Amino acid sequence: MPSSQKAPGAAPGKIVAALLAFLLACTAGGIALAGLAMPIVAATGTVTTATTSLFDDLPTELTFTEPSEQSVILASDGSELARFYAENRVVVGSEDIAQHLKDAVVAIEDERFYEHNGIDPQGLIGAAFNNFTGGELAGGSTITQQYVKNLLIEEGRNSNDPELIAAATERTIARKLSEARTAMAIEKQLTKDEILTGYINIAMFGPSQYGAEAASQFFFSVPAKDLSIPQAAMLAGITQSPGRWNPLTNPDQAKNRRDTVLAKMYELGYINEQEFREAVALSIDDMLDISTPTNGCESAGISVYFCEYVVKDLLASESWGESQEDRLNLLYRGGLVIHTTLDPVKQRAAYESVIQHIPVNDPSGVEMAMSSVEPGTGKIVAMVQNTNYGTASPEDPNATTVNLNVGTDRGGGFGFQSGSTFKVYTLIEWIRSGRSVQERVDASRDTYSRDDFTISCAPDLADDYNPSNIEGIGSGMMTVLESTTRSVNLSFIDMATQLDLCNITGVAEQMGVRSGSGDPLMPRPSSVLGSNNVTPLSTANSMATLSSGGIMCEPMSFTKIEDQDGEVIAELQPSCSRALEEDVADTTTEVLQTVVADGGTGFRAQIPGHEAAGKTGTANMDYHAWFMGYTTQEATAVWLGHMEGNISMFYTTINGQYNVEVYGGLYPAMVFSTYHTRILEGVEPVPFDLQTTEGSDESGATILPQGRDNPAIRQTQQPAPAPQPEPEPEPEPEPEAAEPTPDPTTEPEEVPTDNGTTEAPAPASPEPPTPPSPEPPPGQTEGENPGQGNPRSGDTGGDE
Numbered sequence: 001m002p003s004s005q006k007a008p009g010a011a012p013g014k015i016v017a018a019l020l021a022f023l024l025a026c027t028a029g030g031i032a033l034a035g036l037a038m039p040i041v042a043a044t045g046t047v048t049t050a051t052t053s054l055f056d057d058l059p060t061e062l063t064f065t066e067p068s069e070q071s072v073i074l075a076s077d078g079s080e081l082a083r084f085y086a087e088n089r090v091v092v093g094s095e096d097i098a099q100h101l102k103d104a105v106v107a108i109e110d111e112r113f114y115e116h117n118g119i120d121p122q123g124l125i126g127a128a129f130n131n132f133t134g135g136e137l138a139g140g141s142t143i144t145q146q147y148v149k150n151l152l153i154e155e156g157r158n159s160n161d162p163e164l165i166a167a168a169t170e171r172t173i174a175r176k177l178s179e180a181r182t183a184m185a186i187e188k189q190l191t192k193d194e195i196l197t198g199y200i201n202i203a204m205f206g207p208s209q210y211g212a213e214a215a216s217q218f219f220f221s222v223p224a225k226d227l228s229i230p231q232a233a234m235l236a237g238i239t240q241s242p243g244r245w246n247p248l249t250n251p252d253q254a255k256n257r258r259d260t261v262l263a264k265m266y267e268l269g270y271i272n273e274q275e276f277r278e279a280v281a282l283s284i285d286d287m288l289d290i291s292t293p294t295n296g297c298e299s300a301g302i303s304v305y306f307c308e309y310v311v312k313d314l315l316a317s318e319s320w321g322e323s324q325e326d327r328l329n330l331l332y333r334g335g336l337v338i339h340t341t342l343d344p345v346k347q348r349a350a351y352e353s354v355i356q357h358i359p360v361n362d363p364s365g366v367e368m369a370m371s372s373v374e375p376g377t378g379k380i381v382a383m384v385q386n387t388n389y390g391t392a393s394p395e396d397p398n399a400t401t402v403n404l405n406v407g408t409d410r411g412g413g414f415g416f417q418s419g420s421t422f423k424v425y426t427l428i429e430w431i432r433s434g435r436s437v438q439e440r441v442d443a444s445r446d447t448y449s450r451d452d453f454t455i456s457c458a459p460d461l462a463d464d465y466n467p468s469n470i471e472g473i474g475s476g477m478m479t480v481l482e483s484t485t486r487s488v489n490l491s492f493i494d495m496a497t498q499l500d501l502c503n504i505t506g507v508a509e510q511m512g513v514r515s516g517s518g519d520p521l522m523p524r525p526s527s528v529l530g531s532n533n534v535t536p537l538s539t540a541n542s543m544a545t546l547s548s549g550g551i552m553c554e555p556m557s558f559t560k561i562e563d564q565d566g567e568v569i570a571e572l573q574p575s576c577s578r579a580l581e582e583d584v585a586d587t588t589t590e591v592l593q594t595v596v597a598d599g600g601t602g603f604r605a606q607i608p609g610h611e612a613a614g615k616t617g618t619a620n621m622d623y624h625a626w627f628m629g630y631t632t633q634e635a636t637a638v639w640l641g642h643m644e645g646n647i648s649m650f651y652t653t654i655n656g657q658y659n660v661e662v663y664g665g666l667y668p669a670m671v672f673s674t675y676h677t678r679i680l681e682g683v684e685p686v687p688f689d690l691q692t693t694e695g696s697d698e699s700g701a702t703i704l705p706q707g708r709d710n711p712a713i714r715q716t717q718q719p720a721p722a723p724q725p726e727p728e729p730e731p732e733p734e735p736e737a738a739e740p741t742p743d744p745t746t747e748p749e750e751v752p753t754d755n756g757t758t759e760a761p762a763p764a765s766p767e768p769p770t771p772p773s774p775e776p777p778p779g780q781t782e783g784e785n786p787g788q789g790n791p792r793s794g795d796t797g798g799d800e
Contacts (some may be wrong), residue, residue: 004422052734062185065155067091067202067211069335073300073310075342076381076559081300082307086157086332088218088293089210091564094197098227101212102196103234103270108261111268114192118144118183127588144183147199153200158333200224204242205235214293219247221289229271230279230287233261251284258284296324298389302351303342305403305411306383306557310340311793313557320561320570321795335564341379341556346372346634346679350382353675355654357667358386358640364654366662367643369404370671371537372636375544377574378553381634381676383537387643404538404643407516407709415516415533416624416639417646419664423492424542424628425508427484427591429499431693432507432584437481437591438694442494444475448525455523457502465525467493485594486617487601489529496528505526510579512541512552530619536637539628543614543635546589550580586690593688596629605629605669607676610685614672616664622649627668631676632686638668 070085106113112120120142133542141149149168156164167175186195205215212235216224220231227235238245239259259280266276297307314327321327330336350370358368372382383405390399406412431437446469450462469475469489483491496504501523508521512532515521521532537555545552553576561570580588592613595602601616605627614629624641640662641649649662657665 015424038386048624062182062189064151066335066564067151067154068158068333070214071331071334071336071338071495073307073338073340075303075340075344075347076379077344079344081303081340081342082297083293083295083299083333084311085295088208088214088295089212090213090217091201091211091335092213092224094193096223097197097200098225098232099210099271099471100229100232101200101224101227101235103240104232104261104265105143105196105200108236108263108267109146109239109272111264112721113143113196116142116189116387118142118185119180131420141179142183143177143199144186144195147195147202148179148182148186150199150202158329160329206245208240209242215292218293219288219290221291229265229275230258230262230282231266233279234258234284234287237261237788247284247288248290255284302384303344303347304389305385305405306340306342306347306380307404308401308411309380309406310338310382310557314338314561316409317570317572319572336561336569337566338558339560339562340558341374341381342383343381346382347384349678350675351384353671353678354384354386354638356674359655359672360386360388362386362655364649364652365396365398365642366640366649366652366654367404368638368640368667369536369578370636370638370675371405371540372634372675373540373544373555375536375547375630375633375635376551376553378541378544378556378576379559379574380537380555380557382447400643402643404639406513407518407535407538409518412535413516413643415514415535416626416641417530417619418532418539419488419530419617419619419624419626420489421539421615421626421628421664422508422532422618423484423487424588424592424615425511425513426492426496426499426504426528427480427509428580428584428588429504429507430480430495431587432573432580433503435480435498436694437484438479439585440477440479441483441491443469443478443483443488445494446490448493448497452497453525454497454500455502456500457506458523461501461522461524463525465493467529481591481594484591484615485597485600487595492528493525494526501525501527503534507580508542510552511545512538512555514538514578521591531759536639539626540635540637543628543630543637545579546585546592546613546632547632547635548585549582550578550585551576552579580676583691583693586688587692587694589688590690590694592629592690593618597716601665602627602629602669604665605672607631607673609681610676611687612672612676613688614669616669618663619646622662623645623647623664624647625664625666627664627669627672629672631680632688633683634676634679636672636675638671640664640668 067649068085068087069089069091070083072083073081075081110120112122136322152168153165156162156166156168190198198673201211201213204210205212206218209215209218212224212227214671215235215238216227216231219235220227234247234254234257237260238247240257244250245254245257262271262276262279265271266273271279297304297311298400301308302404311331314331315324317327321330350372354370356366357714358366367385368388369381369385371380373379383403385404386398386515387404388396388399389401390396391401392399401411402414403410408413427437446467448467450464451460453465455462467489475490476493478486478488480491480495482488483495505521505523505527513521516533516535521527521534524531541552541555553574556572556574559572560568563569590613592615593611594600595616596605596612596614597603604613605612605614612631614627617626617628618624619641623646624639626637626639628635628637630636641647650660652659652662654662656666
């Protein structure tokens, strides 16, 4: 680009030598100049070797790195989520650049552009004379030469090569001669319009705007093809010195520069007198309509956390780019188009479902996160949380950049205690080992020694354990099916002692469950009731495994990456494998449907007109509440709690509703129902097609021997079978007395927890209001629920 600074005492001999070289090249009919370091100037700046050939054949093949361009991340429907760039540039074709801008650039930068062959002898003579006489330093470079220079600079930036940038900008005769030689070669290979279009796309048209399209959108909020005469003149004038002619910081100087361009356009006949006068009469303020570009995921709105997940997924993926550094450079400079799995309609439904029940910055301070996955593909279709993206402040105390749905390797945290949702994996291992869900297990035993547990992969984790059932519910013998429906703690501990805990955590991992830290799940006795910290996305993925009949697919956030030429550089297919036999998965689904049915702990998760299955979960002291479930079309996990850590949700008012306790069957289940009801509205129901281990011979299902009679069970876990007494009819439940209001002057009673310990609940505020009764499930009148009067109103069984 021409420069306007004073010449720093240029040596006359060097200027004359350069001028002679350029003139000789021009008079030779366009034959190329000598190589990069043509020795025409000695230390004194005079011609030293008259016999040195100044000409050589021009290169026939020229290759340059494509200009750095914005990359864009798209949702699955093609709508834009975010853009990324190191240089704010959008490359456009000639047809998308206004002719006014092309005329303005030629007028002010290189008026003989359409006449020369890459170098302009007349311009060189004027520039040399001006420099020699001490005027403003002028390079005499043509648009083609400036295009060459910008391409070399861009190549250095894209390859992170400062030496290449320095070589492209050094003030030497050798560099100018090489630039001229390349310019002449380009003129032989490209048309004038192609050269002008390339230059307009690569040059700076503002202090942070590269190329005319980005600058036009920034300064005027219009595409480059719609630029008016004064707008085009202003942009064309900026390129000489983007800082000096910046209309935002120097509007008066910018107007003078614009008017200079307009005068040149009028002089050369690009505009008539009336157009000139109307253009110069327009003020800079009247021209500007600033649209500040966004760079990065913050422009993704409610999808910002998903967008950040995609970026981390991209950088970690070996499907494209040789290294993470290469992938990062391509993301910010490569002009990529990245197609993601996010369904914008479902994303909106997910976000609105969450904030309907747990508003952003609710006075309770609780957060909620939710992920949904497509069974059979692993595609993440929705990922939301009720927090604003950013740094916490007094005005927005819950703002965070942490993605509560995922682990630390994808911008998340360490996960949250899963509570009784983890019982699902004990149930699966129970079924997988050949046992029946109709087998009766002990829901009373609350004392276990370390010898009661088999932990083959980590024997040192065995320990004495004293679990409890919530409120004493669930004593006696009951079937595994009933224990799951009512989420009874002690039943599952009894089941676990007949299994290998390593198999329980192992099957969870096979189904996709991950800890937030990325460490393996710990098969401690307490893990049966949910002591491991897991992530919502991974638990949703495990539900997708059940929905698909036992096929686990790795979570997918993007499907395809295209380069700036539209070529596909990476295309991902679902990565799936069988984690469970189909009949095991189907039997589990059949059982988990009872959790969502009337009388189950998750009845609030019901979806009118559609079948659903799932599991509730609540961690110690109501630190965390969960619901994870699925239909045939989609699997979802919802977490509720405090992202800061284990903070009890006892006696909490959420969204204006006072709660003695907050558990998985309440808000998480309701959000699941709200979301799935919305996305399935108008969709034909698709029932579960189940082949279970509990079927009859006539049904064609596999029939496995039940319980300890199954020969597949390990011998070490086969005590002599004892006759099972016939179950006695259960007495009708007696009416429960209303729960007394906690007395703040006395110590609260200790309550049992998921992990078998006893802890005191948080003290209640004086005379808390009585929580309103939840709306009863369909077909059940208020008061019929056996759990009514329990702090976990609506829970028909033990701890979730």
